[in-house]
Amino acid sequence: GKEERIGIGKVGFIPAIKPIIGKVIKGSPAEDAGFEKGDVILSINGKEINSWEEVVSLIRKSEGRELTVKVLRRGDVIGITVKPMFNK
Numbered sequence: 001g002k003e004e005r006i007g008i009g010k011v012g013f014i015p016a017i018k019p020i021i022g023k024v025i026k027g028s029p030a031e032d033a034g035f036e037k038g039d040v041i042l043s044i045n046g047k048e049i050n051s052w053e054e055v056v057s058l059i060r061k062s063e064g065r066e067l068t069v070k071v072l073r074r075g076d077v078i079g080i081t082v083k084p085m086f087n088k
Helices: 029-033 052-062
Strands: 040-044 067-073 076-082
Touching: 029 076, 040 052, 052 067
Parallel strands: none
Antiparallel strands: 040 067, 067 076
């Protein structure tokens, strides 16, 4: 497609954002579960994760049910259980 306002083409894809935790919000379920800045999310409920988009999608689909997340932290694989909380 072509963006008419500025005349550039579009290819119709979203670049993958690596599933690395950049910040853990104080008082959040992530902090309570033990996530840390720099953790690389490897899998959620056994499903391999390759992008941040997959993380968001699986959290939404969980409908607040507990998730088992494997992360890579300083060379070690760690299992973390977290229960997402809906935030308006």
